[in-house]
Amino acid sequence: MGFLVDRLGIRLLLLMGATIPVPAPAEVVRALTEVRVVRHAGGRDGFTLTFSIGKDKSLDYALTAAGATGVLNRVVIVALLGAVPDVLIDGVITLQQHIPDQEPGRSRLVVTGTDLMTLLDLEEKNxxxxxxxxxxxxxxxxxxxxxxxxxxxxxxxxxxxxxxxxxxxxxxxxxxxxxxxxxxxxxxxxxxxxxxxxxxxxxxPETRLGLPQPALSMDSGMGSNVASLSFTQDGLAPVAPSGTFFEPITKTVLPIPPLPSLRIPPLSSSPTPAARKVLLRDAGNKSPGLALSASVSAVSTAPPSVTGTGQVDTAHYGSVLHIRRPVGVRGAGRTYDGLYYVQRVTHQIDVRHSKYTQDFTLTREGTGSLLPAVPP
Incomplete structure (x- = not known):
């Protein structure tokens, strides 16, 4: 199946199935009106599919009767810009919402789902x-x-x-x-x-390796490709952990040395200094290895201090933004230009009006650029 081809040069593929996803049935394809996919590097991914449904002659809903939208069925949503497919999400359906309407053609079926990690979260074990x-x-x-x-x-x-x-x-x-x-x-x-x-x-460890994605450009005349982009810096985000641990060979109590974050590579030339001091209160009861790991974890899991949020029109940007990969920013000034880690992307596709936008959140540990952005 394909949508948005004539106007935007973008194709959208939908696969569904109880075990192995296959191309969605024709009645499902025709009924799809909206697609929303949320990808989150620090949380759970999810999707929402909205269908326009109507009763057939047997007074049953053909879409639900097709069986493709059953709970815990697998769903794969793929965008193709050119010849390269980009999987927006591979997940499972967790919720159906049937919204009837007295006006013909206005009834809707909203199907919501989450990523495949849901299947690892269904059974508690000892x-x-x-x-x-x-x-x-x-x-x-x-x-x-x-x-x-x-x-x-x-x-x-x-x-x-x-x-x-x-x-x-x-x-x-x-x-x-x-x-x-x-x-x-x-x-x-x-x-x-x-x-x-x-x-x-x-x-x-959280890694920021990989080829940078095409730059997000603002205030660049004809070269601008973002609809909006703004930045914030939180001086209370970084932390400096401290604590002690028991060294079993010498029977002494030693301080935990300062350890770097596992977020590699660094992306800013001026990291925000840690104003907050946290005590690793249970480190003394841990082995030396676990005590050191607790210190690294405190630094590595603290929120990044600099955040950028914005939106792009996908047809104008010409690419699908991928989370957990670097992307460049240009035209924001020396303080905020450079490479960022893509933390979150919300793909919003309006099939009826052939519109595909991406809302994004970018993060890094401070201001100033270490490397220039890759041109779009």
Whole structure:
């Protein structure tokens, strides 16, 4: 199926299915009026599909009867700008909202869903993982979801627990447990699409590597491609952790040294200094490895101090913005020009009026540019 082709040169593909998604049925395609996809590097991804529905001669709703919009069915939404497909989201339906209307053709079916991590959050479990480092635990958990065909990418963690000292225990869902393991190591966990029906599960430090996306340009005359863009700097966002830990060999209490953030590479030439001091109050009860990890986690999970928010018209910008990748900003002045990390993107597609916009949130740790933006 394809939408927006004539006016914008953009095609939208929709795949749906109970197990393996396939191209959506014709009646579903014809009924689709709006698509909204939210991608969030620091939270959960979601989507909303709005359909215009009407009763057929049997007084049943043909769209719901088709079965493609059933709860927990899988949905893949793909945008094609040119020949390269960009998977906006691969997820599952979690909610249906049927909104009848007395006026013919005005009834709607709104289908809401979340990313594939939902399937890791359906069952609470009790389990033990003796002598297993955290990254190996994550590998074992992900192996229990063969139907998702995930390609795991796990970065080794520093501590291997000794059974007579500590045994890692799970008392929550797989997703909640993985997030707990990620937080204590200063890591992140997410599932992202490599291509259609091919996904990776990443457990490791937040990385900003990769080729920068085409620059977001403002105040550049004909070269401007953003509808709006503004910036804020929060001086209370960074933190400086402090604490002590017990060194078992020398039997001494040592201070936790200052440790850098795991967010790599840095993107600003003038990072915002940490005005807030936080105490790692339980670090003394941890092993040296876990105490150091707690310090790294506090620095790495603190909010970035500089945030940029704005909107682009996709046809004008000419590209799909990807979260967890760098993008350049030009025309905002020396303080705010340069590379940013794309934290959040909301894709809003109005099929009826052939309009596709992207609202975005950019972040970095301070002001000033380390590297120039890549031209659009």
């Amino acid at each position: 389990a033990e993982f003796p002598a297993m480092p955290d990254f190996a635990i994550v590998q074992r958990i992900l192996a229990g979801y063969p139907a998702l065909a995930l390609a795991p990418v796990t970065v080794p963690t520093s501590e291997i627990p000794i059974p007579f000292e500590r045994i890692p225990r799970q008392a929550e869902t797989d997703l909640a447990f993985i997030h707990r393991l990620a937080h204590r190591n200063g890591y992140v966990f997410y599932i992202d699409s490599l291509s259609v029906l091919a996904n990776t599960a990443y457990f490791g």
